[in-house]
Amino acid sequence: MLKDVVRTKSYQNVITQNSFLFKDKVALDVGAGTGILSLFCAKAGAKHVYAIECSQMADMAKEIVKANGYSDVITVIKGKVEEIELPVPKVDVIISEWMGYFLLFENMLNTVLYARDKWLADGGVVLPDKASLHLTAIEDAEYKEDKIEFWNNVYGFDMRCIKKQAMMEPLVDTVDANQIVTNCQLLKTMDISKMTPGDASFTVPFKLIAERNDYIHALVAYFNVSFTKCHKMMGFSTGPRSKATHWKQTVLYLEDVITICEGETLTGSMTVTPNKKNPRDIDIKLKYALNGHRCQVSRTQHYKMR
């Protein structure tokens, strides 16, 4: 993950270019991993940083903090945010890299919100404080053939029952910007400084307008994050027109191949809910309709991120 330059460099720039947010402040790093964000905060002048990490990586983080001479400034706490005690009642800044694929898959958002409600001082800052989900539509004949239609005839055998399952699995992959057929639409913005865990379940409408005559094989979701409390607005996008990150994009294949003409609109809605059995999994429902002059289609599809 450290090798995801977009991700790590964005956090580094946010922290080092906005030391006014950290100078002499107490910071909390939720899900610290190697401790890299805590180290950035310490270097930016934080009075103290509490780095919480529940995996074995916490032991490494302790060694790394020591090796870099920050033992007095950074305290690594090994444990779950929901179970540990902090030596201070309040913190000034919470920083975290909590985002999962499709923003919400296997994410740590609820843990960040828990930490915010428990420890963030009045007027304190959460970094990042905005995350948004976006949608577009792509032509993807080649890969759909490879990934989905493959199951029609596997070395001469009919495996279409696997195709049904493959269709329901959102595919995390990088999409070429040239494949984009429509505009990109903002679906949902989340304000991390105010939202509740329930706000991560939602139904939102969309309206995608074709920018050329083409076929649509899949919808593609991606997210942006922003740090609006910086001196100037900072952030990064995981969209297909931005530099690739380890989050890539999330491809939702459609049952139908949609023949769309420039200016026609694909309208519908997306419903996102944590899976009831395993809240770290995500259920996605897509409704879409096109009433174009070469193609009529109206359908509901269900996806499961597992």
Add this chain to the structure above:
Amino acid sequence: MLKDVVRTKSYQNVITQNSFLFKDKVALDVGAGTGILSLFCAKAGAKHVYAIECSQMADMAKEIVKANGYSDVITVIKGKVEEIELPVPKVDVIISEWMGYFLLFENMLNTVLYARDKWLADGGVVLPDKASLHLTAIEDAEYKEDKIEFWNNVYGFDMRCIKKQAMMEPLVDTVDANQIVTNCQLLKTMDISKMTPGDASFTVPFKLIAERNDYIHALVAYFNVSFTKCHKMMGFSTGPRSKATHWKQTVLYLEDVITICEGETLTGSMTVTPNKKNPRDIDIKLKYALNGHRCQVSRTQHYKMR
């Protein structure tokens, strides 16, 4: 895995081009997955095929068998080989694709040997019946820098404690044939028709001879499998000079950068043992020495495949 053409096509060729091994025989498919190997066997004229699969995929395999009209020939049994009952006392052929990364990582070999000892008739055949482990040495300055030396300075911080761990993790990746500096040496051959589980623990010597003046950054292990009971010998290699498979190769980075001249030999031994706590994990010990005219080195390194 079905999309690994080398793998699936090899099994398909073995089965369809050697129907004499299957015609009117009873076959057992260990770890059947989608049932593809069972379908090949049925098509080759097997009297009956028992396809054992312990995961949810067994339900898919049942559907697939039915969809392809082989319900009378193939019986899918959902369960663990060690726990299920077979409706017949003996089988004529056991077929399995049991190999893991580095041949032995998270493999199903012991399950195949269990099935062989319990159900294989006298004179019966195990497919594949030979598997061999091979070793070579590569120049890999660029990737070693990227994967190992990276930790020396991560955005300005010293994370060398992670480097130590990274060094101990064999890396599964495809190696370019141009990186090969020495000959490729056979380390160990396993006869699946005769071996015992204990034979998967071993210490073997090696002697690699440089074919050019170069640097050695890593040793690379890979495996071949053979089907020697075919009309003519068949099989495939997962080596860096063969078409890539999903097994790729296994790269063991060396502490030292070895400066080797054409004709000089890197000698040593490799010890492979299942991990005591988790026998599906593999512990690898490498001893190596070079007494070259530009470089002397002698070292023991430990690796853990987890």
